Structures are given as C-alpha cells and as structure tokens.
Amino acid sequence: MHDLVAITPLGAVRPKVDSHGPVTLTEVTDRALASVAARLGHEAETATALERLLGAPAPGPARHGGKSLMAFWMGPEQWMVEASFETHEDLARQIGSDLGAAASVTEQTDAWCRFDLTGDGLADVFERLTTANVRAFEGGEAQRASVDHMGCFVLCHDARHISVLGPRSSAGSLHHALLTAMRSAH
C-alpha cells in the first residue's frame, strides 16, 4: 500500500460542504470513473458486457442508470462507468479485463470533480447554470452541459439530488459558479 495522501479537487484533505437556503452543496470524492467505448464491430458485445457489469441495460442517450455499478451515456457507443472509489480504485483495470478487446477502457477517476446538490428548489439553481430543462427532470437524466464555459455532465438522481461533474482542474471555478447560483436563486 502506498503512503501518498490524496487531496480533493478543491485542495483539501476532506470534501467541502456548503449550505445555502434549502440547498446543500457537497464535494464528492469517493467515486471511481472509467470510460468505456465500444470498438468498431463490437457494439453488441460491449452492450452485453455492460449489462452484466451494471445489472441493467446500458443507459441510452442522455440517461444514466445501473444497479451493481452505475453508468451514464457520454456519446454514441460510449459510457462512463461509476463505482465506489474505496472498492474500485482501479476500476478501469477491473472492467478492462471484463470487456477484453470489445471495448476501449480509460481511467477517468481524477479527470473530473463532482459536486452534489441536494434539497429543495434545485431547478431554481440549475436554470441559472445550464440550458437543460432541469425543472422537467424526474431522475435518470444525464445531460451534457456547459456551466460557465466548463464542459460538465448534469446527472439527476431525483428532483432533490443532482450531481454535476466538471473538469477537475476547474473545481474552484465550478464550485464558485454553483455557490453563486445557489445564492442568487435562494
């Protein structure tokens, strides 16, 4: 076991939590990510393998889902698989061996920062941040979105819980944007 201490995208040892009005903003660092892209001619094979991994069919465009593991759709024949960091730190290696030559798997865990917003009135916050119709979200949506010029994914778990994944290097800017929108809306 190595002895290096990880820091969060915002630069601390522990994730940051902020509350304003009915909304709580939490930095999430306990998720591992790996991208899965089907190789040419191996689309069906990849879909089957993903279904086995997720315990559910691979999510369609702009959706996320899964039982044993979660995944969201990123592009044609391309998904991001998500698991607990504690148990799946080397997620890419694990699912890489499951998928074999059917798909290209790339570690993405630290390419992203993630902030979860929980509470009431999330649509009021998100309508200041993204063109996506968040008010109509019911859960299961995974929308690619530009938030203050940062390429993000907005994942809706339910109307009271929405995650934003953004570029890790800009975690400070993204956190600032989310907090500013929370203060403006509530």
Place this chain on the structure above:
Amino acid sequence: MSQVNRLNGGLIDQSRSISFRFDDRWMKGHPGDTLASALLANGVRLMGRSFKYHRPRGPLTAGSEEPNAIVELRDGARQEPNTRATTAELFDGLTARSQNRWPSLAFDALSINDRLSSFFAAGFYYKTFMWPAAFWEKLYEPMIRRAAGLGSLSLKADPDNYDKGYLHCDVLIIGAGPAGLAAALTAGEAGLSVILADEDSLAGGRLNAESFAMGQQAGHAWAAETAARLAAMPNVRLMTRTTVLGAFDHGIYGALERVSDHLAVPAEGKPRQILWRIYSRRAILAGGATERPIVFENNDRPGIMLASAMRAYANRWAATPAQEIAVFTNNDDGHRTAADLTAKGVLVAAVIDTRPDAPKGQGYEVIAGGTITNTSGRLGLAQVEVTDAKGNRRQIKCGALGVSGGWNPNVSLTCHQRGRPAWDVDIHAFVPGGTLPEGMVVAGAANGVFSTHAALHAGAEAAVGIAADLGHTAPSPDLPEAEDAPVAITPFWHVSGAKRAWVDQQNDVTAKDIKLAHQENFTSVEHLKRYTTLGMATDQGKTSNMAGLAIMAEVAGKSIPEVGTTMFRPPYTPTAIGAFAGRSRGTDFRPIRKTPSHFWAEEQGAEFVEVGMWLRAQWFPRAGETHWRESVDREVLQTRRSVGVCDVTTLGKIDVQGSDAAEFLNAIYCNGFAKLAVGRTRYGLMLREDGIAMDDGTAGRLAEDHFVVTTTTANAVGVYRHMEFVRQCLYPDMDVQLISTTEAWAQFAVAGPRSRELLRKIVDPEFDMTNEGFPFMACGEITVCGGLRARLFRISFSGELAYEIAVPTRYGDAMIRRLMEAGREFDVVPYGTEALGVMRIEKGHAAGNELNGTTTALNLGMDRMVSTKKDSIGAVLSRREGLNEPDALRLVGLRPVSPDKPVPAGAHLMTKGSAVDAAHDQGYVTSACYSPNLGHQIGLAFLKSGHERMGEILRLVSPLTGIDHEVEVVSAHFVDPEGDRLRA
C-alpha cells in the same frame, strides 16, 4: 415642497411617505410611485434637456417608450445615466439628477443651440464639418465630443452582480394586460407550462391606468386577483419587471428581469438583473399598444404629454401634471382622459378635437374641428393657442396638455426575424403582418384589437388554440364583462404650417427636418432615419416613427404603407451591457484551471502566469532574490547541475485506443508511428491540411492498441478536436477511440543529471531504471511509493537526462512534496515555466513561438520527418513549391557578437550593409532569453537559407526599440548538441 399635484386614490400607498432627491431638492412620494409620477405630484414638470437643442422637456409618456424624462439615477458606483424616470420605481432614498444641462436644469448654457437652430438642421454635421480637412481632428471632433452624449458614467466598477439563466415553457405570454392575463389563465388551467412576462411591476397593463370596470370589479382589482390566481398555479410562472427584449430562432426569446432595480441595494448574493433565455414551444404576444402624439408647433413643452399617460398618472399614481389641463385629440380616446381627470377633480379647460363631428363633452368644453397652432410657457406649458374650424385663434390657459393621435400596436417583436407589419386602414396603424416568428400568435391591442372585451377574448382564444395544438384541452375561461367601445378615429398626424414641431423629441427631429430630407432626396425610409436620426435614440422612436412616416408619405405623395417602416431590432428597450455579460466578468470571465501542484506552489510563494486558462508557476522566488532573472537563472543552473522538477500536467494527454490506433497516428502525424515498439515513445509533428505545422508532442505506445498522445498546453483542445474530426469524418471505418486524460494524471518533468537517482527513490524497486532497462524514449506503466499506479516516460524538453512521471491527479500534491523531500540530498529544485523556456531555447526545441501558424516542417528543420512512405494529413500540401523555395526560412540560433547585447524576440535580421526595409528582410527572432549557462543572451530565429549560413554575421534591427547591432548565426542547439546528456 408639498405634493401640490397629488390626487386622491390611485394604486399607490398614500399612507406611507418616502423621500427622494431630484437634483438638489429632497421631496416626498409614496410606495408604488415612479420617479416621474412622484415628480409630477410634487409640481415638477421639467425633468430634462433635449439632446441637440437643450430644450426643456418633461415626460411625454408613463412607460418604457419615454423619450424625454431621461435622468441619471443613484450616486457613487451605482450611478446610471440615461434612465427613464417613467419606469424608475421610487424607493426611500432614491437620488436622481437631470442631465445634459449646465449649470442647472432651469438655466442651461447650451440652450443657446436652440437660438441657433436654423444652423442645426438635418445633415448639419455632414454639411458643416467637411472643410478645411485639417480642422476635423483638432477642432471639430473634440468640440462635438464635448457637446455630445447625455448622462455621465461614474467611471467606477459596477458593484452589482448580474445573472443569466435559461427557462423552458410550453407557452410564453408576453404582456400581462387583459389579453395576456386571459391567455395565461386559459393556458394555465389547461395544464400547459406557462411563463407570463411583463415589464411592469404590476400585472394588468392598461387596466391599472384606466377607470374601466371588469364585471363587478374595478379593472385593476380584477388584474390583481387574476395575477394572484396565476401565481398560485404551479405550472404558471408570473414574471413581473421582466421585459421580453427579442424574438430569436426556434421559439427562443430573450428577457431581462429587473430583480433589484426597485431597491436601494440588492439583497445579499442577489443579482441586480437576470438575462433569461426562454425556450418556448409557442408564444402569445400580448404586448399592447403605444399611443402616438400629434405633431404641432412647440409641442415639446414640459406638461405636454400623451393623453393616455395623463390618465395613467391620474388613475394609477394619483398625480396630475397640473390642476388645469387641456386635451388635443383626433379620436375618442382623448375624451377618456378628459372624463377621468374631471372625475379626479382636475379642471379640464377644453378638449380640442380635430374631428368636426367630435362628441360632446361631459362637463368640459369641446372645440370640434380645432387644432393647436402654438404653445407658450418658458420652462413648462402655460397656455395653448387653438385655431378653431373657422380659423379663429384663441389662447387657452392650461398647465398640461394631453395629446392623443391614436394607438400603434407594439409590433416590434413580430418583426425581429424580418417580418414586416401590415397597414390596417380601420385603425390607421401598422399591425402584425407577413411571417411571424415561428410559433408566435398575437392577441389584443398588439394585434390592433383595442377594446378590453375583445382583448380578453382574443387572449383566451389564442391560448385555447395553442392548448389544442399541443394536445391539451382548455376549459372555456370565465371572463368578466368589459368595455367594448369601437375605435373612432380620423387620422390627423400634424398641424401644418408649423416651424418648430417635434417629431422625435429624444433626438430633436422636427417635421421640417423630414421635409428637408425628402427635398435632399433621402426618400427611402432607411435613409430618412439615418439622415435625420429619427427613431435612432434610446427609445427607438416608439412615439415618433409613425408621425415621421406620415409626414414623409405626405411630402412624397405616397401612402404610409408605401413608405414602409424601418427594421425593428432587439433589444426592445435599452439593456445594460452588464446584463449581457452576466456572471462572466472580472476574474469570473472564464474558468481558472489549477495544476495538481498548485496549492503546494502557492505555499512556496510561486509567481503564477496564465497559460490559456491554466495558472502555471512561472518561477519560485527565494529569500534574497530581488529580480525574477535571479530566480530563473538559479532554477536553470541547478537543474542542469543536479535535478529540477516542473509540473507539466497542462500538456494535453489524449488516450488513443483501438485496433487501428497505430494507423490513425500514422494519419495525423507526418512521421511514421506504425512501427513504434510497445514501451517506446516518439516525437511527432502534426500538420494542418494545408501543410503548415499545427502542433508537436510525443506519443507513447503502452500496448499494441493503446497510445498516449501529448500535445502542447496551448493546443490541447484544438488537437483533440482535430483528432475527433479526423476520426469521425475522415476515417469513420477505423477502429479507434479517443478520450482526453489531461486532467486525470498529474505529470511532472524530473530533469537533470541526478534525475535517475531521485526517481529510484520514488519508483518501486521491481522496475528497472538503468539506462539499458529504461533507455531514452522509453515509456511504461509502473508503480510508485509502494504500489500506486503511475506512468513513466523518458523524454526530455530540457536536453538533460529527464523523465516525466504521472500519477492519478489526487496524488499529484503528495507526489511533488515527495519529490522535493526525496530530492533534498540531490539538491533538487522546483522550476517554473520561465526556466522551462530558457532550457528549451538553449536546447533549440521549437515551441509555440516557432509553431506560429505560418511555419512548415521545412522551416523548423524537420522536413525529413515528413514521411514519403505513407500518406498523412498535410503531407501533400507541404510539398507545394511555394513552401519549398531554395531560400525558405530555416530555424537557426543567434549569438550577439558583443556578449552584452540583447537578442530581442521580434527583431529582424538584415544582411550587413543592406538597406533596412521589408524588401531586404532576411528573417526574424522568434524566441529569446538570457542563457545562464553561456552568460549572454541567445535567440532562435527563422532565417532565409539559414542552414547554409552558419557563422555569418548579420545585423539585428528593431526600429521600434532602437536595436541595431551584430549577431552571429549559430546552431539552434546551444547546449549538448550531440544529445549525450539526455541519453546518459
């Protein structure tokens, strides 16, 4: 000063008083007042000076169409010029100043312009400032600049925040008057998602300004009750203080919500305004109509206003501009004003109706067939001169005059996509016509339907139609009985024979100016607009364009529809630039990217530099160092002597996988990659399709079907986009997958003769770090610090024995600390981008300065890299004759002949003895630095046939900075030209 012209009632809270200041006078008003209504109530009619002639002016309207009552609001950094007093909501402590006057509003020195008006006719500037040409810059322009402009800026940063957002709805209803309210009620009850937007602070539109009943209720009470019902519906969003500014493609509308303009200071964290982009499936324009004035002699004195505005001030704001008024009208609407003001106890001296068959007055005199032929009163109206049907003149004393020339539907939003309005002969006005923006229908007064009854029903019907269209069933709305008077108007645009009759009061355009424009052949309506400036002020001619068109039609012998209208463009009303910027201002203008070692570098006191959006450590100053060069020289020398560490995470990293990955790299790089062995890295050059060098970097092969491509920091996004384009569009049949991993890995360059020793302490012992086991250009997946997955590349930008080591980003901070700690015994030093740059120039490596978008592989001395054994993007066009001239530019090194002389980037090279001009130019310096290893400045340059000119002495000139001295052409590889060090 007491509120001498305050009436009873109104929709203001007369039980509470608030204070405000206009110029240097404090006055009282009530919550619900606008600045204009409060000033009128206080007996103030004079609110501004006109733009060109500095004529005294008061409010013409009671709304956003106001041309005259333009003031500077607030003090300090919040000072805002050119704000309409008619829309500024009064709050306690509001301060306002009149503008465009000196020294005071009542006595304005530049009102001399008015006396000289005969010199300032349309086209005055074009005709006057033509000669002598030399006078323009020195005299005319400064003079005009001093005189021009209205308000003044605070020259301080705006302390308020602005926000931006996006809304979605089934139907957007623009305007919350009777048509809009009925539409919203109907659509809301049908279950559609509805946004109802109105620029006013109160829903109701004209219902708040009229004395009509709606069923058993007052009109305003019905509006308030309906608004409350709508606000309670979860599927309806009622947005007051929200102006829909523009109609854009595919049902998208822009709207500005004034969240805090009615407050002294916005609440903590709240924006002043929000610019909304509204995505609608359908839209109902119920924006109402604007009354138009009649043009007559001296029609601009304070106290002369639209009759509907006078009614609005009396009914809604309980204010009258004077205790004795008159009305000038060509339609029945003017009589409403007379009736309402009489009911409020104001004396109506007369109604001058241009129609010979004018209706009888109820308690006031009507002069049928009469016109107003002049007015008097120095700083406000005192009396009007009326000429009756028989030509007899008489003076009527009055402090205010309500003018009604009929109503213009607000068609602006219907025309934002080049639709043209149509002329309606019944109401003598333009109504929406042609092709409306997709999904838009128009209802109520905006559609030329003027009675309240008809507006209510038109609104409801529009909503029923849209509901059915979207698969909903709308119940029949329960609408109250309302006024249903027909339009009774006889067109009358201007009183003839006037000398100074104002058409556009904001830009001081007279009826005479329009006639002059026609006389000088500016007959197209667009030319008329630009020549006279009619309708070009901040009010966009909302009250003036129609009269201008009518006068133009008359002199041209055409009908009004034949003259046509000018284009309507967004925004509908003036909008602060801050609102368009939203949150993207100052340091929030764009995101900041921080490297994995950023927090550590901050602790070290690093100086940072912006590289794209990244903040990179530029150098790490140490105690006692007083100049940046001391720090940089130390970092360079120490790295070359022992070992240095630099965060290079910012370089783009692209994961390329797939069975055709090697073939794909062969296509995007001009040199060969197919045969690169697993575990090896190769330098690659990418060309653009036109053969010009695009980017360079390395690609490491981690497996047969897996490469990691690195790009320069600046081009990371562009190269990734290019590669996706190539993959998706040029080679869709290749099995290749791409994803960026730039942010996933924290990568550090570890360079210097002792770098191997340092890394041996980091890399787990099972990995062979010997020169044979891990030679120059090797790469591999390893573990560090007891099992952490990592990647190691033996590549060198500095020219030293060097590695790049990558760990998952979250461990980057720990890794830099570990490298510093483990390297202490080797005298390790962190180095920044400056030292990085010095070392790459010393080594002769090209970077962004050389890959500048104009240079080829040949220029860079890499022409032999462009493989002829395969095809690659840009290879064919790189062989163009013009890019391969015998005297093409070649990359060389430069050394000053006198070691104390600089070699500045951007300086040009000339042959000794030749003229210093573009024709004799031999080349230019791209990169330059002080080399602490050589003890003098060095440079990289592009020089014609440079490879054949080693040892030649050239003149280095920079006429801008006065540089002119000799340099020697040398190899670009100043340090270790044989490359022994990096292979050590």
